[in-house]
Amino acid sequence: MQYNVAQLLKEPTGATRSVELNQEPESRGGYSPDGLAGRMQFLRTHQGLLVRGNVRARVSLTCSRCLNEFVDAAQLDLEEEFFPRVDVNTGQRMPLPSDTEGTIIDANHVLDLTEVLRQYVIAAQPIKPLCRADCSGLCQECGVDLNKENCTCGEGTRDPRWAGLAALLRESEA
Ligand SMILES: [Zn+2]
Ligand SMILES: [Zn+2]
Numbered sequence: 682m683q684y685n686v687a688q689l690l691k692e693p694t695g696a697t698r699s700v701e702l703n704q705e706p707e708s709r710g711g712y713s714p715d716g717l718a719g720r721m722q723f724l725r726t727h728q729g730l731l732v733r734g735n736v737r738a739r740v741s742l743t744c745s746r747c748l749n750e751f752v753d754a755a756q757l758d759l760e761e762e763f764f765p766r767v768d769v770n771t772g773q774r775m776p777l778p779s780d781t782e783g784t785i786i787d788a789n790h791v792l793d794l795t796e797v798l799r800q801y802v803i804a805a806q807p808i809k810p811l812c813r814a815d816c817s818g819l820c821q822e823c824g825v826d827l828n829k830e831n832c833t834c835g836e837g838t839r840d841p842r843w844a845g846l847a848a849l850l851r852e853s854e855a
Contacts, residue, residue, distance in 0.1 A: 682717075682798065687790035689725055690769040696725040702736060702794075717798060721759065728778075729764040730792065738802050742810040746818030747826050755805040761797050765790065 682702070689698050700721045721734030736757040743750055764777050765786040777785065783796025817827035822834035 682794040684723075684792045684794070685790055686723065686730060686786060686792045687769055689723055689730065690765055690786070690790060692725050694725050694727050698723040700734075702734070719757075719759075723792075726762060729762055729786065731762045732759060732792075732794070732797075734759045736798065736801070738798075738805065740802060740806065742806065744812035744816055745809040746811060746816045747828055748819065749812055749826070749828075751810075751812040753806075753810065755802065757798070757801045757805055759797070759801060763792050 684700060686698075689696060700723055702717055702719050702721055716739045717736055719734055719736035721732055721736070724731040724733065736759055738755045738757055740753050740755055741750055742753050761784055763784045763786050764781055765775055766777070767773060767788050767790075768775055769790055783793075783800065786792045812828075819825065820827055820832050820834050823832050825832045
C-alpha cells in the first residue's frame with residue numbers, strides 16, 4: 682500500500698489525485714484483513730497530503746461466544762494527513778509535527794498507508810465480536826457448539842427434588 686507522491690508534492694496546495702485501493706488478502710500479527718478496497722483522494726495541503734476516502738475492509742474475527750472464526754466487513758472512513766520528511770524540491774529536511782505515527786512520507790517521497798489502515802481496522806473492530814446477533818455460544822458444561830448441536834447438560838444438572846415444582850411450572854405456563 683505504498684504510493685510515490687513526488688509529483689503531487691510538487692503541485693500547488695489544492696491539487697488532488699484519485700487513488701484506487703485494492704489489497705489482496707494478507708495476514709500479520711493481530712491484524713488480518715482479508716481484503717481492502719476503496720477509492721481515496723490525496724489532497725495537497727500546505728504542509729503535506731490529506732488522504733481521504735472510504736475503504737471496505739474484510740476482517741477475520743473470532744466470535745466471543747462460540748469461538749468460531751467468521752469474516753466481517755467494516756467500513757473505514759479514512760481521513761489522515763501525511764507529512765513529507767524532506768522537501769521534494771530542495772531535498773532539505775522538513776520540520777515534522779509531533780504526532781506523526783505512520784503518517785510520514787519518507788525521503789523517497791513514498792506514502793505508505795499500511796500503518797494507518799492497520800490502526801483504522803483495529804479501531805473498527807467490535808470489542809466482543811459475534812458471528813451473528815443470536816449466536817447460542819458454547820455449553821458451559823460440555824463445550825459443544827450450541828449453534829450446531831444440542832446437549833443434555835441443562836437437563837442433567839437439574840436437581841430431581843425440584844422435578845415436581847418444574848412440572849407444576851410447566852403446567853402453569855401451558
Ligand atoms: Zn458465534
Ligand atoms: Zn452441554
